[in-house]
Amino acid sequence: MENRPIILIVDDRPHGVAKLLDVLGRRYGSDYRVVGHVSAHAALEDLARAKASDEDVALVIADQWMPEMTGSELLLRAHELHPEAQRALIVGWGDTAANETILQGCARGALDNYILKPWAPPEVYLYPVVGEFLAQWARTHAPALELVRVVVRDPSPRGVELRDLLERNGIPHGYYDVGSERGTKLAADAGIDRDRLPAIVTFDGRVLHNPTNPEVADALGAPVVEETEADLVIVGAGPCGLASAVYASSEGLRTIVVEREAPGGQAGTSSLIRNFLGFPRGISGADLAQRAYQQAWLFGAKYRLARTAIGLYADGDARIVRLDDGRELTAKAVLITTGAEYRRLGVPRIERFDGAGVFYTAGIDHAIALRGEDVVVYGGGNSAGQAVVHLAKTARRVYHIVRGSTLAANMSAYLVDHIARLANVETHFSTEVVDADGEPALQRVTLRDAAGATRTIETHALFVMIGARPHTQWLEGVVARDRSGFILTGSDLVEHPARLHETSLPGVFAAGDVRWGSTKRLASAVGEGAVAVRMIQDFLRER
Structure with a gap:
């Protein structure tokens, strides 16, 4: 099986496919397998074979106007086979007939964006756009750069805080449980004291045991400001x-x-x-x-x-x-x-899992760690909506819990529309999260609806986004x-x-x-x- 992820191009014009294969192959061919099809049906068969072979598909590019089906229709079917692949629609400059397809497709999550043709020179009109698509896919799929490594003993609320701090400061990092094979080796090689976790191993090999945020910032090169007047x-x-x-x-x-x-x-x-x-x-x-x-x-x-x-x-x-x-x-x-x-729930039985299954942000690390799992997002505003869309890319199911009776009151329309079209999202209105349980980390949450009926959901992750x-x-x-x-x-x-x-x-x-x-x-x-x-x-x- 080919290890490189796939960039798949579909265009019924042989010349169009050949040109894209040439320019994308030259730019991305060492890291991706660039393949092309002039038949939409053949492309879908190829995507099905890739799914059966457990091959990664990074990007599907389809021309909008093809005889067998439109590009937007193909991208929808491609999404069913490879939900994590990026999807780009090729449209011509000035093609007003495609405007509504692009607007509705992007708003509803049917496609990620579009590529204009003709796109020469590619350095101006093609590579920057394709690069954005691949960067978005690589954030959750490509091997991550690790300038620093965090070693914890799970569950570790402080370890989660450090991971979030590094991510928000744009510092590439790895996160390892000391009980894992990699974590055990890291601890031994770096000389980490297992009784003083979490620990951070910096890019120059230094070890920070249970560091404060200022200690992390200073060790990782935050600018030193001597001035005290301004x-x-x-x-x-x-x-x-x-x-x-x-x-x-x-x-x-x-x-x-x-x-x-x-x-x-x-x-x-x-x-x-x-x-x-x-x-x-x-x-x-x-x-x-x-x-x-x-x-x-x-x-x-x-x-x-x-x-x-x-x-x-x-x-x-x-x-x-x-x-x-x-x-x-x-x-x-x-x-x-x-x-x-972030506003907390104020329920002790839930707050005790802070950082051990209860989170207040939904970053890239969360999406990677929770791939294939069931997660719960609690909140009805834009931050909650963005978390639902983000987590739905990798989670098996996202339970979206909303205290109000509608999303329209506090969430942007484009997010409401997008969430409504996500097959793996289950939204519960007029419902609250009232309890949580698990040992030593979160394992389940309890919901209560307006009628007083309760329901338990098995999950290792509750994202609380109920305002600030x-x-x-x-x-x-x-x-x-x-x-x-x-x-x-x-x-x-x-x-x-x-x-x-x-x-x-x-x-x-x-x-x-x-x-x-x-x-x-x-x-x-x-x-x-x-x-x-x-x-x-x-x-x-x-x-």
């Missing part, structure tokens, strides 16, 4: 904070960004964001965050990663941010973009907040109205999800970050 300190590196850092640093403001976990915030955990401007094929939250992080860094922004702001006060014209490592940052202005933190609350406890008594902890700004400060985005403490601003009245959408958070910088510039000019 024009602007931004607290929080979610989309809003990163956008603010880009605009502020590009305008010449000396900017320091403080982030307690990883760049990207809650959006950084999203597996695929398809409704953000400029990314028609979608982008993962982690990729988007890393791009913004690098963009701000190139403009001169400095970062204090894996550090938490624990205090804020005014000293004359200066605004002082106190960090948990004992340092204090002095700035002319402060922007709070701490966003929100503002991370503002550290600001109690410093700036005005509402009862839920959201920061009041501008005209919402009834007693002492301030400029747009300014809090009750002059020189301290807030933007994004942490601000009362914000839209709670990625694009609006980015926009608020840009607007807040403009308000800060006005404030600094008037000082």
Whole structure:
């Protein structure tokens, strides 16, 4: 059996197939087996043989207009045979008849995207698109690069936290149970103390036993910032904070960004964001965050990663941010973009499995680890919807549990439509997760519907995505907040109205999800970050 995964091309025009075989074979032939067919039926037979032989199919490319069936029909049937393969539809420039097929197909998950023909030169019009398809497939199928290795004794809540921290910071890593064959060898070769797990083996061979987040960040090369004075300190590196850092640093403001976990915030955990401007094929939250992080860094922004702001006060014209490592940052202005933190269920019998089967993010590692298993996603918003779509690619079945009676109230229409067409997703409305059991890790959860009837589902993974609350406890008594902890700004400060985005403490601003009245959408958070910088510039000019 051929070990290379398959790129399969289907086009009834022999010349079209031959050209694609040539250019894709030259570019990808060493890693993929590129095959072509002029018959849709023959292509489906080939895909069936590949399935019977347990061969991987990475990408299926089909021309839309073929005599035996349309390309979109072929891709649907290909998906039944190889649900994890990427699917691309070939359409001609200006082919308006294919527009509706593309729009509906992408929205409903019938295809992943399209390729325009003619595509010469391929370096401009073909390779970048095909590269995106293959990169998406390779994230969950190709052998992973491991710059660092995490060794745990499962179940390990702290080990899961470290794995998520590495993934969100874009650091390629491996994750091993010390009881496995590979984990045992790693522990022996690296000299890991089994009584001090979890441990991280760095790319230069050092071992960090049960490290803190700052220790991990420092060991893996997080930039060391000696400066303690700046024009602007931004607290929080979610989309809003990163956008603010880009605009502020590009305008010449000396900017320091403080982030307690990883760049990207809650959006950084999203597996695929398809409704953000400029990314028609979608982008993962982690990729988007890393791009913004690098963009701000190139403009001169400095970062204090894996550090938490624990205090804020005014000293004359200066605004002082106190960090948990004992340092204090002095700035002319402060922007709070701490966003929100995941809301917990508050049920002790469920919370005890935190990191041992109960998770609050659904990353690539989860999809790989849970391949072929039954999983439960609890939540009715966009984050939950994205998790359902992502996990359904590899899970045997996804149980989607929603407390409300509909998805339409809190979820984007494209996600609602996509989920409705996933054959391995079972959605339960007006239902709650009320209990969990297992030893030593999660093995089953109990559901209760509106009528009071209960049901038990056997599963090793419950993803809780029921919203978030503002991370503002550290600001109690410093700036005005509402009862839920959201920061009041501008005209919402009834007693002492301030400029747009300014809090009750002059020189301290807030933007994004942490601000009362914000839209709670990625694009609006980015926009608020840009607007807040403009308000800060006005404030600094008037000082």
